[in-house]
Amino acid sequence: MFGYYLDLALRSLRRNPALTGLMVLAIAFGVGASMTTYSVFRAVSGDPIPWKSSRLFVPQIDLFGPTAAAKTSNEPQDLVSYKDALAITRAHRAHFQSAMYNIAPSIDPASPGSRPREVMGHAVQWEFFPMVDAPFVYGHAWSADEDAAHAKVAVISSRLNDRQFKGEDSTGREIILDGKPYRIVGVLDHFTPEPLFYDVANRNFGEPDDVFLPFATAIDAQSTNTGNYNCARSPLEEGFSGTLTAECAWIAVMVQLDSTADATAYRQWLDGYTDGQRQAGRFSWASNNRLRNLPAWLDFKQVAPPDTKVSLLVALGLLVVCMVNTIGLMLAKFMRRSGEIGVRRALGASRLQIAVQFTVEAAVLGFTGGLLGVAMTWIGMTAMRAVLPEDIAALARMDGSLLSLTLCMAVLATVVAGLYPTLRATWVRPALQLKSN
């Protein structure tokens, strides 16, 4: 029966090429524009670590209190103080946890004569690497013992490895950062998440990290923090040592909690910790902590530029306009065939059969529109790539999932739009139509 309906649908579409063409074009434009916008949105707000993002959490502690300067809401700071970062990681309440801060040491060149250059990096604890599932091409992360011993070791990116060591296995060799030697223990295999999800409070798109140093080692070396630095009060002491004792937020923390129960327990522990600090006289306000998982955190930090979200909403509006448009055109098309419906009904077709026939026709229309929509999306994305900044353009690409999503969307939207015209078609009374013809 389906084959017959398909045949009927194709015949009907061929019989009225102008109207069919209009409908297909309208669907294609609507779907094409929506999908192009969606692909850009997906590029800037994609989940960088979909397999475990819901198990990664960012704890936040209110360091400034409710009456603090320059606070517009009651949200705690994005980053924590050195004191709290140590307390959180030493308590070791999560499966994995790491404190981290942004560094940008200058690196001595591979060949003598060229200039030292600045590289981006993070000072992290050993658990960082298994927590973010960082892939290694050579070597491995440093160990817990090396962390504790403040070892002068480093993990570098494959990009830096290519530049400094021509892509050879560089583990065991040395790099000079800010004039100090570090032994390379591991080389990452193209670990360039976009956005840079483990520290969106400081950076999200752009240069990936090239070096990772042990947190304690970087603190020893007084590696300058190149990320944000916000203080409730002026530090009591000047210089780097002052930043360690100050009530200033500058260290990012991420923890891995494997179940909802773990997350609840962690939240309680965090509140307990800040209550303790209040009792000790450090804070004068009630606990005001947050523990967001990564998707919620990326959303809260508006990592996707609000512009893209707005344009996605506008593109969705366009899709709705398209559907209303399709309803109108389909109504015109189906009503024109009242005679045919009347004959089929008179010959014994049930209402349901009429409904199935017209739904199949709508689906065929949607599929055709979807195919053209894929072409439109491709054109739209090619155009967008020409105008988007490079780092985002690289992420906006046509792939299998986008292709199938475009087709599904077109078919689904058209079938939904076809519901009312189909219903109207089933109302056609056989006798009336036969009489007038």
Added chain:
Amino acid sequence: MQIAPILAALKKHRMATFLIAMEIALACAVLCNALYLVVERVRLSHVETGVDDDRLVAISLAGVDDAQAVDLGPRLRQKLSSIPNVESVAVANATPFGPQAGEAGFRIDPNDPVYRIQAHFYLGDAGFAKTLGLRLVSGRWFTADEYAPVDGFLPKASSLLVDADYASKLWPGQNPLGKPVLVTNLTFRVVGVVARMVRPNPSPFAATNSFITPALAGKGMASVYLLRVAPEKAQDVFARATAMITRDEPSVILDATASGPLTQLRDAYFANTRSMAIMMVGVIAALLLVSALGIVGLASFWVQQRRQQIGIRRAIGATRRDILHYFQIENFLIVGGGIVVGMVLAYVLSAVLMKLYELPLLPAYYLPYGALILWLLGQLAVLGPARRAAAVPPVVATRNA
């Protein structure tokens, strides 16, 4: 006018009329908001800086430590001014379209317990105003003895300049001269108002909240240099400056993303804004196209359905022009109905955007523009089918459909 019979005829096609009107209403809502977003973005990318963009080159250094800064600032200023075609050099903490360097909360009322407002504090040496080409609208420039060394992130000075637009927001209806600005433990007083000084990272809704404070080059201010150059020489001077720094100052690192002719930094800063505007224009174009296709389709269907009635009207004396007008007026009425609903929907959508993304409410003057565009679009789309209707010969009336 034959409005009454048109309305009577439309009653027979309630559903189709309703669908076109709804489509227009939705299109109107989306169109007005999308237009507003595009215009805001285009306006932002043409933001007036208050400085002579095409005559300025920015040099930003990364990782300058305090010990180095003490003599690096004055030394580099000297070397940069000796480059041919450089007219003057200023040492600063930030440059328009570069990273912000002195964003801070402040108070304008000494009794206010909290810092409610934020602005960007520019730090500049004695060459700052002249190099940038700032224009004073009231008060005075800094005097030589007001320039102070930097402590923390601000100079230990007591006077500042403010952007005129921002001053009128901070102290509406008052003379800003002499007003206090309290930040950290310092109290500044406004000594002059400049016509305009854009903040480093202008956004659609905060472009001019900036102050200028007098600072001495050296510790805390040795990373950003602004060069005023002869016309058309920006590119050349920038190349020479980077070559000089590479040769003479091997220990410093040029921050490539925040250095270059100011026009280039400006282009890079607005790259994202521009691409979003282009995407939005694409969506608007698709929206108009889809709406037009819908109108063409349904109007053609109606013309087809009413061939006999058209023939009868023609046979009893209606001219081709009458038939043409009939369809044009019909379209005008339907689109008009859609626009009325669409205006309400436009505000609903705008309210949603405002709640979700903190965008300001759609200004009312976008509505007539949206209405005009849709009316024109409707007339354009209906022209083809209406002409086909006008071409129906009277003899059709005598035939059986």
